[in-house]
Amino acid sequence: MTAKALISRRFSTLLTIVMMLSVLIGSAAFPTNARAASITVTTLADDTALDGQCSLREAIINANNDDATHADCFTGTGADIISFSDALGTATITLTSALPNITDLDGLTINGGENITVSGNNLYQVFYVNEGVPLTLDSLTVANGYSATEGGGVGNYGGNLTITKSTFSDNSATDYPGNGGGVFNTWGILTITNSAFSGNSATNGGGVWNEGSLTITNSTFSGNSAAYDGGGVGGVINGGTLTITNSTFSGNSAIEGGGLYNSYWNDNDSTINNSTFSDNSATEYGGGVSNSGMLTITNSTFSGNSATKNPSTTSPKRHS
Numbered sequence: 001m002t003a004k005a006l007i008s009r010r011f012s013t014l015l016t017i018v019m020m021l022s023v024l025i026g027s028a029a030f031p032t033n034a035r036a037a038s039i040t041v042t043t044l045a046d047d048t049a050l051d052g053q054c055s056l057r058e059a060i061i062n063a064n065n066d067d068a069t070h071a072d073c074f075t076g077t078g079a080d081i082i083s084f085s086d087a088l089g090t091a092t093i094t095l096t097s098a099l100p101n102i103t104d105l106d107g108l109t110i111n112g113g114e115n116i117t118v119s120g121n122n123l124y125q126v127f128y129v130n131e132g133v134p135l136t137l138d139s140l141t142v143a144n145g146y147s148a149t150e151g152g153g154v155g156n157y158g159g160n161l162t163i164t165k166s167t168f169s170d171n172s173a174t175d176y177p178g179n180g181g182g183v184f185n186t187w188g189i190l191t192i193t194n195s196a197f198s199g200n201s202a203t204n205g206g207g208v209w210n211e212g213s214l215t216i217t218n219s220t221f222s223g224n225s226a227a228y229d230g231g232g233v234g235g236v237i238n239g240g241t242l243t244i245t246n247s248t249f250s251g252n253s254a255i256e257g258g259g260l261y262n263s264y265w266n267d268n269d270s271t272i273n274n275s276t277f278s279d280n281s282a283t284e285y286g287g288g289v290s291n292s293g294m295l296t297i298t299n300s301t302f303s304g305n306s307a308t309k310n311p312s313t314t315s316p317k318r319h320s
Contacts (some may be wrong), residue, residue, distance in 0.1 A: 178203025
C-alpha cells in the first residue's frame with residue numbers, strides 16, 4: 001500500500017470516529033422524552049418527607065415535573081409508570097390531603113399490581129386529571145374518595161382516562177351538583193375495561209357521570225346509587241358516544257335510570273351489546289335504562305328491573 005493510500009485510509013477511519021462521537025454528543029445534549037421512566041413507590045405513608053422512601057405523592061410530583069423534585073423517588077421522564085414495591089404486599093395508602101392534579105402531558109400509568117388500594121379517607125378526591133392528560137389506572141383499587149361536587153374517585157376534566165382491571169368502591173359525590181361518585185368525566189375520553197364499580201354514590205351518576213365519550217367493556221356496576229339520575233351510570237353526552245359491551249349492571253338504584261340514565265344534547269348513536277341489566281330500580285322512571293337519545297340495544301338481557309311510574313303516560317322519554 002502506498003503512503004498516499006495509507007494516509008487516505010487513516011483519514012477515513014478518523015472521520016468515521018468523529019461522526020460517531022458527534023451523534024453521541026448530540027444525543028446527550030438533546031435528550032428526548034420518548035423513554036418512559038419507572039418510579040417505584042416504597043412506602044404507604046402519604047407525605048413528602050426526605051426519608052429515603054418514595055411515596056405515591058412524591059412519585060406523582062416527579063412524573064408531573066419530569067424531574068427529581070423529590071430525591072426519594074426516581075426522576076420522572078416522558079410517559080411515566082408508577083408501580084409499587086412488592087414488599088408493600090396487599091395494602092392501602094390513605095390520603096392525608098388531596099393528591100396533586102395529574103398534569104403529565106406525556107402520559108402517566110399507575111399500576112397497583114392488584115394489591116394496592118388508594119383511599120380518599122372519605123375526605124378527599126383521589127385523582128384529578130387535567131385537560132389533555134393521558135392517565136391509565138391499571139390493577140388498582142380506588143376507594144372511599146369524596147368530592148363535595150364532582151368525581152369522588154376521579155375527576156377527569158378533558159383528559160384521556162383509561163381504567164383497566166381496577167376496582168372503584170364506596171366513593172361519593174353527594175353535595176350539589178354531586179356528579180359521579182366513582183368517576184366524573186367532562187369533555188374527556190373515558191375507557192373502562194375489565195373493572196368493577198360497587199357501592200359508589202352521588203346526587204347523579206353513582207358509579208360514573210359522563211359528559212364526554214364513554215366506553216365500557218367487560219365490566220360490572222353493582223350496588224351503586226344516585227339521589228336523582230343514573231344509579232350505575234348517568235350523563236349528558238356532549239358530542240361523544242356511549243358504548244357498553246359484555247358488561248353487567250345489577251342492583252343499582254336512582255330516581256330515574258336505576259342502571260343507566262342516558263340523556264343527550266346531541267343525537268349521537270350509542271350502543272349496548274351483549275350486556276345484562278338486572279334487579280336495578282328507579283323510584284320514578286327507567287329501572288334498567290332511562291334513555292332520551294339514539295340508543296341501540298342488541299343481544300342483551302333485562303330482568304327484575306323496576307320503576308314505580310308508567311313512562312308512557314308521565315314522561316316523553318323512553319325507558320326500560
